[in-house]
Amino acid sequence: MSTDTRARIAQYLSRFFPVQDLKDDDDIFELGFVSSMFAMQLVSFVEHEFAITIENEDLELEHFRSIKALDAFVTRKLSVPAAG
Amino acid sequence: MTGALSAQQAQSLKEFRDFADLRIAPHADSWHRAQRTPPEVVRLLADEGLLGLPVPSRYGGGGCDAVTLGLLAGELGRACSSVRSLLTVHTMVAHAVARWGDRALKETWLPRLASGETIGALAVSEPGAGSDASAVTTRLVRDGDDWIVDGHKKWITYGQSADLFLVVGQSDQGPTALLVERDTPGLRTELIEDLVGIRASMTAHVYLERCRVPGAQLLARPGLGVSHVVGAALDLGRYTVGWGCVGILDACLEASVDYASQREQFGSLIKEHQLVRRMITGMYTDARAARLLALEAGRLRDEGDPGALAATSTAKHFAATAAGRAALDAVQIHGANGCGSDYPVQRYLGDSRVMEVIEGSTQLHQVGLAEYAFQERALRRSIR
Numbered sequence: 001m002s003t004d005t006r007a008r009i010a011q012y013l014s015r016f017f018p019v020q021d022l023k024d025d026d027d028i029f030e031l032g033f034v035s036s037m038f039a040m041q042l043v044s045f046v047e048h049e050f051a052i053t054i055e056n057e058d059l060e061l062e063h064f065r066s067i068k069a070l071d072a073f074v075t076r077k078l079s080v081p082a083a084g
Numbered sequence: 085m086t087g088a089l090s091a092q093q094a095q096s097l098k099e100f101r102d103f104a105d106l107r108i109a110p111h112a113d114s115w116h117r118a119q120r121t122p123p124e125v126v127r128l129l130a131d132e133g134l135l136g137l138p139v140p141s142r143y144g145g146g147g148c149d150a151v152t153l154g155l156l157a158g159e160l161g162r163a164c165s166s167v168r169s170l171l172t173v174h175t176m177v178a179h180a181v182a183r184w185g186d187r188a189l190k191e192t193w194l195p196r197l198a199s200g201e202t203i204g205a206l207a208v209s210e211p212g213a214g215s216d217a218s219a220v221t222t223r224l225v226r227d228g229d230d231w232i233v234d235g236h237k238k239w240i241t242y243g244q245s246a247d248l249f250l251v252v253g254q255s256d257q258g259p260t261a262l263l264v265e266r267d268t269p270g271l272r273t274e275l276i277e278d279l280v281g282i283r284a285s286m287t288a289h290v291y292l293e294r295c296r297v298p299g300a301q302l303l304a305r306p307g308l309g310v311s312h313v314v315g316a317a318l319d320l321g322r323y324t325v326g327w328g329c330v331g332i333l334d335a336c337l338e339a340s341v342d343y344a345s346q347r348e349q350f351g352s353l354i355k356e357h358q359l360v361r362r363m364i365t366g367m368y369t370d371a372r373a374a375r376l377l378a379l380e381a382g383r384l385r386d387e388g389d390p391g392a393l394a395a396t397s398t399a400k401h402f403a404a405t406a407a408g409r410a411a412l413d414a415v416q417i418h419g420a421n422g423c424g425s426d427y428p429v430q431r432y433l434g435d436s437r438v439m440e441v442i443e444g445s446t447q448l449h450q451v452g453l454a455e456y457a458f459q460e461r462a463l464r465r466s467i468r
Binding site for chain 1: 184185186304305307308311312315316319387388389390392393397452459460462463
């Protein structure tokens with residue numbers, strides 16, 4: 001868990017949500033603000049911002065559901081060396 | 085206009101331009117009239133390595149950057165929008181496999197897609213589901229390790245000749261994407277003729293009746309077929325279609341300049357007529373603006389910038405609508421000659437109509453692009 005990671009995620013999500021109202025464990029898919037391209041935007045942001053690659057096996061919605069879940073997912077990906 | 089390119093990209097552009105001028109453009113009108121792309125043309129593109137250009141090199145592809153792919157789509161689009169459509173649908177399938185396929189799926193299909201041994205087509209649209217991809221009704225039902233697929237796909241570009249279909253349907257877990265081979269029992273296709281544009285694009289119905297598909301052909305997880313698989317494929321499709329529209333703009337401009345430079349009316353070349361010049365100025369400006377937007381989208385894609393999605397949609401929307409304007413004016417400049425088949429501009433007119441429908445209609449972009457403006461404004465406010 002990292003304050004910096006959370007802050008960067010929250011700042012990006014501020015494009016889509018009024019982040020002052022968004023709690024760390026709010027379900028962003030249930031808030032209803034997301035556009036049809038949101039999923040791809042979020043994947044692209046996480047890959048670019050944290051220099052990781054999201055693979056097919058990472059595509060669990062649970063990883064993307066909240067700031068807290070995204071933070072945990074990014075932290076875990078950063079701690080594991082990329083597969084060759 | 086080529087100053088933004090690296091030396092290698094500029095060299096690729098020259099090669100693509102020569103290829104399009106020599107091997108595609110001289111035949112495009114006859115393919116248009118025959119409403120067929122000859123198989124040897126597909127073979128030629130494959131043998132030149134053009135169909136596998138963006139496939140990662142570890143799978144036998146060219147591993148090219150997005151800008152280079154765009155330049156290819158632009159030059160093919162200038163010569164023949166049907167052939168450019170082949171590049172679009174084939175690379176959409178390859179991209180979806182590279183993006184969301186598991187290792188086995190990548191190792192099975194990417195080398196074949198890279199070489200052109202297998203031609204891919206995207207099978208999403210149905211008689212009742214076009215822009216709203218999540219409304220597809222094709223049924224995907226688990227049966228042991230396999231899937232049973234039942235449905236009717238329509239408007240499938242190169243569906244009549246493709247070997248591998250990326251089919252999106254509904255499973256119990258929501259929209260789901262599978263790769264289905266042409267020789268699967270229960271799959272048949274039927275050519276759709278007399279389209280208004282991309283008439284050589286082998287567009288077809290694809291009927292799937294109790295098709296049994298191995299579970300290993302699943303792309304991403306069940307439920308993510310539209311949000312992730314179609315999302316990724318459409319994003320790339322918008323990019324190459326946008327570039328294809330840059331090509332239509334260039335083709336309209338070249339044809340109009342050539343015609344206006346030799347056609348005399350009222351005792352002077354029509355290039356001297358002010359209202360003809362006004363139309364050519366519009367095309368000239370639009371062609372350059374569209375190219376710059378497409379180059380910017382390519383640059384952002386190559387940097388992995390999340391803003392590439394918005395830039396790609398913006399480029400496609402602008403280029404498609406500008407190609408529509410240019411094709412109308414190109415026909416107008418050609419007068420009666422523009423209405424017949426002796427000149428290619430009537431082909432450009434039909435093709436440009438299709439460009440405003442596919443990969444996000446003009447109206448969907450008009451509604452959707454505003455979302456990016458709101459997002460960017462909200463981000464600035466939050467930083468303050």
